[in-house]
Amino acid sequence: MDTRVNIAGVELKNPVMTASGTFGSGAEYGEMVDLNRLGAVVTKGVANVPWPGNPTPRIAEVYGGMLNAIGLQNPGIDVFAERDIPFLKQYDTKIIVNVCGKTTEDYVEVVERLGDTAADLLEINISCPNVKEGGIAFGQDPKAVEAITREVKRHAKQPVIMKLSPNVTDITVMAKAAEAGGADALSLINTLTGMKIDIHRRTFALANKTGGFSGPAVKPVAVRMVYQAANAVKLPIIGMGGVTTAEDAIEFLLAGATAVSVGTANFFNPYATVEIVDGIEAYMKKYGVEDVKELIGAVK
Numbered sequence: 001m002d003t004r005v006n007i008a009g010v011e012l013k014n015p016v017m018t019a020s021g022t023f024g025s026g027a028e029y030g031e032m033v034d035l036n037r038l039g040a041v042v043t044k045g046v047a048n049v050p051w052p053g054n055p056t057p058r059i060a061e062v063y064g065g066m067l068n069a070i071g072l073q074n075p076g077i078d079v080f081a082e083r084d085i086p087f088l089k090q091y092d093t094k095i096i097v098n099v100c101g102k103t104t105e106d107y108v109e110v111v112e113r114l115g116d117t118a119a120d121l122l123e124i125n126i127s128c129p130n131v132k133e134g135g136i137a138f139g140q141d142p143k144a145v146e147a148i149t150r151e152v153k154r155h156a157k158q159p160v161i162m163k164l165s166p167n168v169t170d171i172t173v174m175a176k177a178a179e180a181g182g183a184d185a186l187s188l189i190n191t192l193t194g195m196k197i198d199i200h201r202r203t204f205a206l207a208n209k210t211g212g213f214s215g216p217a218v219k220p221v222a223v224r225m226v227y228q229a230a231n232a233v234k235l236p237i238i239g240m241g242g243v244t245t246a247e248d249a250i251e252f253l254l255a256g257a258t259a260v261s262v263g264t265a266n267f268f269n270p271y272a273t274v275e276i277v278d279g280i281e282a283y284m285k286k287y288g289v290e291d292v293k294e295l296i297g298a299v300k
Contacts, residue, residue: 008159008184012039019263020098065215069208149181230256246279
């Protein structure tokens with residue numbers, strides 16, 4: 001039984017990885033999860049300088065998921081390269097570094113610094129607000145998506161995965177823009193934008209007012225968008241959005257994803273990723289699937 005998948009020339013032992021921002025850089029879960037079992041670990045977003053993140057409260061539970069407005073708090077590329085990459089190198093798993101920035105130059109600086117590290121793939125978070133454009137996210141304008149993809153590709157030594165925002169009118173336009181810019185793969189979806197109000201305090205549950213909505217409730221939206229993107233471009237896709245069980249992961253594969261990322265589930269079940277790896281193998285055994293690649297995009 002073959003569970004290996006290939007993303008832009010990088011072979012993963014199975015299609016299961018962590019979603020950026022939900023797993024730290026692996027050390028937090030190392031005692032509970034055997035990182036050697038995972039296809040890849042996707043790190044928390046890293047910027048060219050440390051970011052303090054948003055004021056608290058930053059997290060709120062909602063029906064079917066959660067809201068977060070962490071604000072991409074991170075220690076910056078210097079600490080990350082010195083501390084987190086060496087930690088992950090100890091394990092037999094691929095390392096995908098998530099990169100964030102406020103300007104194109106910020107992204108390029110991080111990508112260049114990662115060129116000589118053990119990172120296998122780079123995931124570019126284009127849901128960051130573009131400060132030069134007055135705060136609209138890079139990922140909400142197809143011209144910006146194509147331009148930043150092209151610029152990052154010019155400087156990247158590793159294959160580039162563009163992480164797409166679902167907060168757009170037509171996801172296929174963004175997928176095609178990233179492909180036109182030279183992206184090697186796509187990951188989607190990032191969080192939807194949501195809000196929660198505390199009726200007893202009559203104020204916002206998050207200091208930031210709005211936050212990223214993730215968890216099981218977003219999965220039907222994510223599956224639909226992955227299906228649309230997979231049928232619009234020729235790039236491998238990492239599907240995410242409410243992946244909680246092996247059944248969820250398989251649904252994404254059938255829709256056209258080559259791999260899946262597990263995010264919110266890690267918070268309420270630290271063993272979710274490994275359980276999903278086991279569950280995919282059990283499904284393959286049950287239905288006589290010799291190679292997991294047979295499942296990718298099998299539903300047309």
